[in-house]
Amino acid sequence: PIATAWTSDEDGSIHWFSGDPEQNPSRKGVEPIGNELEGFRTLRVAYEPAREVSKGCDQETSAVVNGSYMDLLVLVRSKVDLSIDDGWEKPLGYQAGEEVTGGVAVIRNRIEAAVAGQQVHFLRQYWNGTVWVNESLDIVTTNDRGIANFSYQYTGKQCGDETCDGTWRVIAHFPATSLFTGGEDIVGLVVLGQPPGDMNAASWWTQPNVVLPIIIAMLFAMIISAVMYKRYAERRRIEILRGILMDTMMQLQAANEYIQVIFNCYKDLVRFFRSHGFMKKVYETTREFEWAVHEALTGIATTDQLDSFLTIFEEARYSDHTITETHRDGAIHTLQAITTSIDMALGDQMFTRTAEHDAAIHTTQVKAGQFVNAEGEMRQAGIDEDAEELNFSL
Secondary structure, eight states: OOOOOOOOTTTOOOOOOTTOTTTOTTOOOOOOBTTBOSEEEEEEEEEOTTSOOTTSOOOOTTOOSOOEEEEEEEEEOEEEEEEEEEOOOOTTOBOTTOEEEEEEEEEETTTOOBOOSOEEEEEEEEEOSSSEEEEEEEEEEOOTTSEEEEEEEOOTTEETTEEOOSOEEEEEEOOOOSSEEOOOOEEEEEOBOOOGGGTTTSOGGGOHHHHHHHHHHHHHHHHHHHHHHHHHHHHHHHHHHHHHHHHHHHHHHTTOOHHHHHHHHHHHHHHHHHHTTSSOSSOOOHHHHHHHHHHHHBTTBOHHHHHHHHHHHHHHHHOOSOOOHHHHHHHHHHHHHHHHHHHHHHTOOOOOOOGGGSOOSSSSOOOTTEEEOTTSOEEETTOOTTHHHHTOOO
């Protein structure tokens, strides 16, 4: 059995609906016959107290009535849904004489199978200012995929035998048949668009062909501005770091107190690293300072330059030996190398021109007709240097 029903205590009747989850928990539907999902089926309602029916009624121990059954002939129908397959509404509307095309799909509600070979009505109506007036009806049969299409020529303001404002609508309707029912109508408007010649007269912000390029240009400008600002901020950050190093180098060249100058540079760098997110706001450690230096100057200064730079602070902070001129000169050399690397990274490196780069086009004078002979000697065309030795005359 597909389900079990209980009789009423009052009159012994039963009321059963296959779509009720309580009466039919499995929601088992009517099985198809071959490829036919709809059609007539025989439903047997049986009461068999003397039998133990699997997944049905239990056998009654004290049955006082005989079992019986009744066969009922029922018609199985499917409820369908309409969905848009090819929409016929256009935001900009249609022009008179333009072809209007559209289509809908008819699908069974429960199993989502296409309904083929059934009729769909496409009703065209126009608005006369008061009510919708029927103009024509197209009846189309669905194909194997359950799709029905229509097409017609839009007449604009010529609405039947009268003139209207050009507002039309197409209603897709699935009429109930003996095997199918349901399906809400689909309504789509067909309106008169603005003539192409009047597009320039409309406001420019209502024209997609004008607004879209402006939006794209603004997006490109915003992206370029963001990239340029990021490059400017990065350049500004490196310039501030270069200024700190150059001030320290100038103070060392002025023979100021070495330890004090290095500590002041350390404090300025820590303040710089904190403001630019390379170090934490609360505290700093030696390892964190080293990490910040590598993070800020990686790709600008070489590894050897960074190691020498960090050695300057380690010697000033932890070393107990005497600081000599050698240490000062080494620190100045390291700072000069790093600032030079920063200049090259920023493109501020000065190019000098010496005599080696000059073209030697004026250093050697060449006379007209001068050439080199086979012996490698320089000769002048038209002059015979051995004329006197030959003593030849006419």
